[in-house]
Amino acid sequence: MNRRKFFKLAGISAAGLTEKLITSADAAGIPSTKQFIGVLNDTTKCIGCRNCEKACSEVNGMQVPDIENDNALEKERVTDEKQLSVVNKYKTDKGTVYIKRQCMHCWQPACAAACLTNALHKTEEGPIIWRSDKCMGCRYCMVSCPFDIPKFEYQSWNPRILKCDMCWKRIQQGAIPACVEACPSEALMFGLKKDLMEIARTRIYKHPKDYVSHVYGEYEVGGASWLYLSSVPFEQLGFRTDLGNTPYPEYTKEFLYAVPAIILILPPLLYGLHHITEPEDSEKK
Amino acid sequence: MEITAKKGIKFIISELKPRGELFTPFNIITIPIIALGLIIVAYRFVNGLGSVTNQSQIFAWGLWKGFNVVTGVAFAAGAYIVTFMVYVLRIKKYHSIVKATVLNGFLSYVFYAGALILDLGRPWNIINPIIGNSFGFNSVLFLVAWHFMLYIIAQFVEFSPTIAEWLERKKAKKFLQSLTLGAVVFGITLSLLHQSGLGALFMMAKSKIHPLWYSEFLPILFLASSVPAGLSMVILEGTISRRVFKDLYPKHSSKHLYEEIVFGLAKGAALSLFIYYFFKAIIFIHGRHWSHITDMWGVWYFIEVFGFVLLPCIMYANGYKNRSIGLIRLASLITIVGIMLNRLNISVISFYWNNPNHYYPSWQEYIVALMVISIQIWVFRWVVTRMPVFKESHH
Amino acid sequence: MLESYVFVNIFETKGLEYMLILIFLVGFIIFLRYFEIHKQ
Numbered sequence: 001m002n003r004r005k006f007f008k009l010a011g012i013s014a015a016g017l018t019e020k021l022i023t024s025a026d027a028a029g030i031p032s033t034k035q036f037i038g039v040l041n042d043t044t045k046c047i048g049c050r051n052c053e054k055a056c057s058e059v060n061g062m063q064v065p066d067i068e069n070d071n072a073l074e075k076e077r078v079t080d081e082k083q084l085s086v087v088n089k090y091k092t093d094k095g096t097v098y099i100k101r102q103c104m105h106c107w108q109p110a111c112a113a114a115c116l117t118n119a120l121h122k123t124e125e126g127p128i129i130w131r132s133d134k135c136m137g138c139r140y141c142m143v144s145c146p147f148d149i150p151k152f153e154y155q156s157w158n159p160r161i162l163k164c165d166m167c168w169k170r171i172q173q174g175a176i177p178a179c180v181e182a183c184p185s186e187a188l189m190f191g192l193k194k195d196l197m198e199i200a201r202t203r204i205y206k207h208p209k210d211y212v213s214h215v216y217g218e219y220e221v222g223g224a225s226w227l228y229l230s231s232v233p234f235e236q237l238g239f240r241t242d243l244g245n246t247p248y249p250e251y252t253k254e255f256l257y258a259v260p261a262i263i264l265i266l267p268p269l270l271y272g273l274h275h276i277t278e279p280e281d282s283e284k285k
Numbered sequence: 286m287e288i289t290a291k292k293g294i295k296f297i298i299s300e301l302k303p304r305g306e307l308f309t310p311f312n313i314i315t316i317p318i319i320a321l322g323l324i325i326v327a328y329r330f331v332n333g334l335g336s337v338t339n340q341s342q343i344f345a346w347g348l349w350k351g352f353n354v355v356t357g358v359a360f361a362a363g364a365y366i367v368t369f370m371v372y373v374l375r376i377k378k379y380h381s382i383v384k385a386t387v388l389n390g391f392l393s394y395v396f397y398a399g400a401l402i403l404d405l406g407r408p409w410n411i412i413n414p415i416i417g418n419s420f421g422f423n424s425v426l427f428l429v430a431w432h433f434m435l436y437i438i439a440q441f442v443e444f445s446p447t448i449a450e451w452l453e454r455k456k457a458k459k460f461l462q463s464l465t466l467g468a469v470v471f472g473i474t475l476s477l478l479h480q481s482g483l484g485a486l487f488m489m490a491k492s493k494i495h496p497l498w499y500s501e502f503l504p505i506l507f508l509a510s511s512v513p514a515g516l517s518m519v520i521l522e523g524t525i526s527r528r529v530f531k532d533l534y535p536k537h538s539s540k541h542l543y544e545e546i547v548f549g550l551a552k553g554a555a556l557s558l559f560i561y562y563f564f565k566a567i568i569f570i571h572g573r574h575w576s577h578i579t580d581m582w583g584v585w586y587f588i589e590v591f592g593f594v595l596l597p598c599i600m601y602a603n604g605y606k607n608r609s610i611g612l613i614r615l616a617s618l619i620t621i622v623g624i625m626l627n628r629l630n631i632s633v634i635s636f637y638w639n640n641p642n643h644y645y646p647s648w649q650e651y652i653v654a655l656m657v658i659s660i661q662i663w664v665f666r667w668v669v670t671r672m673p674v675f676k677e678s679h680h
Numbered sequence: 681m682l683e684s685y686v687f688v689n690i691f692e693t694k695g696l697e698y699m700l701i702l703i704f705l706v707g708f709i710i711f712l713r714y715f716e717i718h719k720q
Contacts, residue, residue: 137408140486
């Protein structure tokens with residue numbers, strides 16, 4: 001096992017996927033026994049080779065981009081229904097920076113909270129997956145996702161919602177995400193989020209000049225499984241830094257909590273109103 | 286038994302046949318719209334949503350959801366307000382408009398839920414959240430969908446005595462009438478929740494809606510504005526119905542009595558608009574929105590708030606005081622346009638306001654949106670020309 | 681933002697809101713009076 005391989009498997013080899021740990025993360029809910037997995041993207045190490053894009057398309061059975069000749073880096077792209085992961089090039093005062101984009105796999109995902117059929121499902125391990133037999137194509141997930149990640153096949157009579165699922169099938173078989181495996185420069189690293197955070201923080205402390213003191217995805221919209229390290233402030237790299245740290249489902253939580261209370265209170269109240277407005281002489285109709 | 290069943294079927298078939306003139310201006314406009322709309326819908330189910338709509342990966346909800354569903358439901362609010370006044374508060378004055386209003390509400394919901402199906406990518410899975418193999422309890426849309434369904438049932442129960450009267454089933458009518466209060470109480474509760482629920486739908490689009498329109502109080506705003514929206518629609522519907530279906534009203538129906546109803550509704554609309562206006566103002570201050578009012582969006586916002594909330598509020602109040610039916614009708618029209626603007630501002634117009642490739646509905650989307658309304662009016666006409674909707678039923 | 685340790689007063693506009701509510705209540709009473717006067 002070479003050094004590269006070791007880094008890629010950082011979390012797994014250290015702690016193991018199925019390790020029984022109680023998280024204190026969600027004090028209100030029932031804590032899961034599984035630790036979230038994630039990927040750390042150290043963008044200072046990315047060379048913009050786009051092998052991750054290629055591997056992603058191959059694994060998901062999509063049209064594989066011609067990474068040598070298509071000059072796709074020249075303009076800023078977003079993921080779409082034909083490609084679930086894209087690399088963008090940004091010219092900054094610290095040189096060229098490449099950013100790989102895909103689903104962030106939020107800790108409290110807006111898409112899964114929005115889904116009225118549980119088609120978008122947050123697994124206990126962290127990856128958010130889509131289940132075709134449940135989805136009715138309402139696209140509320142697309143409206144809700146702060147990163148605009150779920151994509152819809154508008155040109156099909158039988159459309160799917162498409163997004164990165166962190167190679168959930170491969171992970172279940174013990175493999176690592178295809179993009180991580182394809183990365184030749186150690187820019188991508190797969191493991192438990194808590195281990196990845198340790199690595200990320202250590203790098204920031206040890207090389208304060210090479211990194212901005214911020215791990216994108218640690219707290220954004222409540223925290224995500226996909227983490228980014230960068231040499232320049234994230235707003236220069238097309239990241240939204242105005243999303244706040246509140247998990248998105250929190251915005252609808254209070255409304256949903258109020259519903260049972262209203263159903264409990266209102267009918268008796270209305271019936272009571274009907275009762276007390278009864279005319280005193282109570283003339284029979 | 287067999288004879289009555291046969292008779293019944295014959296009766297239904299004879300009633301299904303159209304009555305009256307075919308070439309009225311309304312028919313000449315709506316028949317091509319409905320025909321074209323149906324073709325577009327068929328085309329959409331074969332070639333996908335993208336073949337007829339301009340909806341995109343960023344603008345996932347377009348005119349069909351933003352106008353037919355989100356806006357239309359606000360206008361159906363008249364039903365819960367009028368049934369509240371008549372059955373809960375026992376205000377007898379409004380009894381003569383209950384049936385038409387409930388019918389209008391019922392049909393609105395049926396057709397707006399229908400419009401929702403047109404917009405679904407995989408409509409065959411629509412039963413999933415109902416039959417229980419995938420309950421998305423965490424979703425506001427789950428709640429709204431269930432409430433739509435239950436409310437349609439509740440409104441059908443509220444309207445069913447009229448159907449029984451039409452079919453001359455006296456015993457059935459008596460039984461169905463005994464269910465009305467329950468349906469009304471249940472219906473009002475559901476209405477309050479899903480009117481506000483439609484606002485709550487957009488809570489998770491926080492980063493996408495212009496800050497002047499996004500607010501954590503969106504559910505309350507939607508609920509508050511559904512009151513003037515519903516009342517205005519009742520006034521407008523009554524105005525049109527009394528003109529178009531003149532012959533269907535009882536001969537001795539007093540014009541004075543009807544005007545008294547309109548004045549009462551106008552007062553309610555004025556007060557509810559006044560409350561809604563202050564709600565808007567408090568949210569404006571609470572959200573510290575004054576930094577956003579310097580550009581075109583600020584102007585647009587103030588046009589909505591002053592021109593379509595405060596102005597009709599004053600007009601309603603003035604119309605009530607000066608006993609001017611004309612002014613009240615104009616106010617109802619302005620309120621309706623204003624509510625449309627507000628709902629579309631949130632769901633479409635200010636959605637990703639800063640995106641250079643903003644969504645504009647395609648002509649097909651407009652046609653289908655109009656088709657839904659046209660069919661609804663056709664069905665409304667079919668029902669009122671057959672069932673005793675405008676006649677005061679004798680107990 | 682959590683990481684920028686700067687002073688934030690989340691109740692900054694409360695005073696204005698209460699003022700507005702008082703204006704509303706006074707306005708609402710005046711508005712209701714406006715309807716009532718007609719009746720006489």
